[in-house]
Amino acid sequence: MHELSIAYSVVEIATESAKAAGATRVREVHVRLGALSGIVRGALEFSYEIACAGTMLEGSSLVVRELPVVVYCAACDREVELPSVQYFCCPVCDTPSGDLRQGRELDVEAIEVDLPGDEHGNAGIGDSQGNTEQE
Amino acid sequence: METRVLEIRKGILNKNDEIARRLRERLHTFGLLTINLVSSPGSGKTAFLQRTLRMLREQGNAAAALVGDLATDNDARRLAETGVPVKQINTDGRCHLEAQMISDHLADWDLGSFEYLFIENVGNLVCPSSYDLGEDVRVVLLSVTEGEDKPLKYPNIFNSADIAVITKMDLAEACEFDLEAAQANIRAVRPGMRILTTSAKSGAGMEQWLACLAEEKTARSVVA
Numbered sequence: 001m002h003e004l005s006i007a008y009s010v011v012e013i014a015t016e017s018a019k020a021a022g023a024t025r026v027r028e029v030h031v032r033l034g035a036l037s038g039i040v041r042g043a044l045e046f047s048y049e050i051a052c053a054g055t056m057l058e059g060s061s062l063v064v065r066e067l068p069v070v071v072y073c074a075a076c077d078r079e080v081e082l083p084s085v086q087y088f089c090c091p092v093c094d095t096p097s098g099d100l101r102q103g104r105e106l107d108v109e110a111i112e113v114d115l116p117g118d119e120h121g122n123a124g125i126g127d128s129q130g131n132t133e134q135e
Numbered sequence: 136m137e138t139r140v141l142e143i144r145k146g147i148l149n150k151n152d153e154i155a156r157r158l159r160e161r162l163h164t165f166g167l168l169t170i171n172l173v174s175s176p177g178s179g180k181t182a183f184l185q186r187t188l189r190m191l192r193e194q195g196n197a198a199a200a201l202v203g204d205l206a207t208d209n210d211a212r213r214l215a216e217t218g219v220p221v222k223q224i225n226t227d228g229r230c231h232l233e234a235q236m237i238s239d240h241l242a243d244w245d246l247g248s249f250e251y252l253f254i255e256n257v258g259n260l261v262c263p264s265s266y267d268l269g270e271d272v273r274v275v276l277l278s279v280t281e282g283e284d285k286p287l288k289y290p291n292i293f294n295s296a297d298i299a300v301i302t303k304m305d306l307a308e309a310c311e312f313d314l315e316a317a318q319a320n321i322r323a324v325r326p327g328m329r330i331l332t333t334s335a336k337s338g339a340g341m342e343q344w345l346a347c348l349a350e351e352k353t354a355r356s357v358v359a
Contacts, residue, residue, distance in 0.1 A: 002230055002262040009147045017143050027138065031147070038265040038291045085290045088326050096326035100294075106265070107146045115137050 006039060006106070007047035011057050013108045018056060023113035026057045030112075034067045034105035035085050041066065069103035151266055155234035158269030165246040168352040169254065171268050173292055174276035175285070176258030179302040181210045182335040183276060184255055188217040190345055191251060198251040201240055203232040205257060214255075220244065231262035234269055251348065260289040272351050278303040279312035283320055290324040298329045300344065305334040 010029060018026050029048075033039055041064055048062045069082040073090035079101050080090050089096050146152060162169050172180050184200060191198045199220040202210045211223035222240050224232060237254060246252075254270060256263045275296035277285055280303060286293040293299065299321050307314065318330050331347060333340035 002265065005229075006147055006265075009150070013143065013145050013147065017141055017145075021139075021141055023139075023141075024136075036291050036294055038261060085294075085324070086287045087323050088294075089323075096322070098294075098326040098328075106148060108143045110140050110142045110144075112138060112140050115139050117137050 003039060003043040004047040004050065007044060007051035010048065010062075010108055011051045011055055014057055014111045015055060017108075017111060018113050021113060021115065023115050024056070025114040026060045026111050027114065028061050028063055028112035029057065030063045030065065030109040032065050032067055032105040032107050032109050034103040035069045036100075036103040037106040039106060065109070067102055067105050070101045071097040072099040072101055073097050074099070148265060148267075151234050154238060155267035155269040158234055158238050159271070162246065162252065162269060165249070167246060167249055167252050168272070168348065168355065169252045169268075169270045170348070171254045171256060171263075171270035171273045172276060173256045173260070173263045173273060173296065174258060174278075174302075175260045175281065175289075178258070178276045178278040178281060179335060180255050180258065180276055181213055183300070183302055183333065184253055185214055185217055186335040186338065186341055187253070187344065188214060188219040190341060192217060192219060194345070196251065197249045198253060199244060199249045200253040200255065201237060202255040203236070203257045205229070210255065220249075226257060230257060230259050231266050232256050232268055233266050237268050250352070260285070260292045264292040264295045271355055272297045272348075274298045274300055276300050276302050277317065277321070279307045279310050279317075283313050283317040286317070286320040286324050293321055293324045293328075296325065296328070298331065298347065299325075301330065301332045303334060303336070304332050304339055305337045 014026050014029050033041060045062055052058050052060060069085055070079050071082060073080045073095055075093050075095040076090060080092060083091055088098055174180050188198055188200060200214050201222050201224055202214060203224045203226055204210055205226055205228050208223040211221050214221040224236050224240055254268055273296045275293055277299060301317060321328055321330055331340055331344050333344055
């Protein structure tokens, strides 16, 4: 059970980026969770609320995108999604493959924030890391 | 006031991964091979490591060990009986070791005098899988008393490991341990994984384990 420390890291990452962009509040945090990330979704969601208390993320929601394991199957010469993390064999031809292409993801994809607008009603945009923004 | 979506794309464990990456580079400059031992509590990590350290010492190979536990220094004391430098890392209740803890505990050691550095992780088959400690080789231990289906119950840690070691083989018969089933389950979650069978008590399989370490050291060109 290390979801609480993971949740604190999520809050730290989101806070840094939000502050760098001049945001006043974080409304949503989007994270990607690979099936082999070792993180239990429910435990992370539970811990998230605790970690957000008293920060600019308080009251925000955590949006989790779960990613299945994808391996490269040499026999089929393509990437295939595994229906189970208990069986690393191609679901099409049953060839074993440990050539992992997706499944260990554990990252913050994006955050939704409140930005104070300037006198022309434009938001103060851009973060210090040079990341692009999306509407 | 305007609501915006900021793209971040940042690994949640980036900090640990970065510390681990730098640590690994540093350890390589000393020609060290670093081994992270992970398993559930009671699978025989300490006994296995004790025998390993003793045998390495007899062979004239210099090793050191860090041992992580939530509390007590019992394991460090057991390992220190081998005459090898050992340090205990108490995690104060935390369920895993992190790269920074390793880095901190290496501070006053002359790393150039060792060939192998062992890290005995906290007994836990879940959390340690997420934390890179700067190791070269992650070894997952499975004792015959635990049941053959453990790899299926904890696929993450078995999948993240490089070598699997089945321990307490001296008890295999008494436990009616099905070695073939265990091997099949390990390979179901990690195709092609190297699997060794050992007994720290009788010494069976320990020579092969040491040979395997020497091979890893050569393969990774981690030669002092």
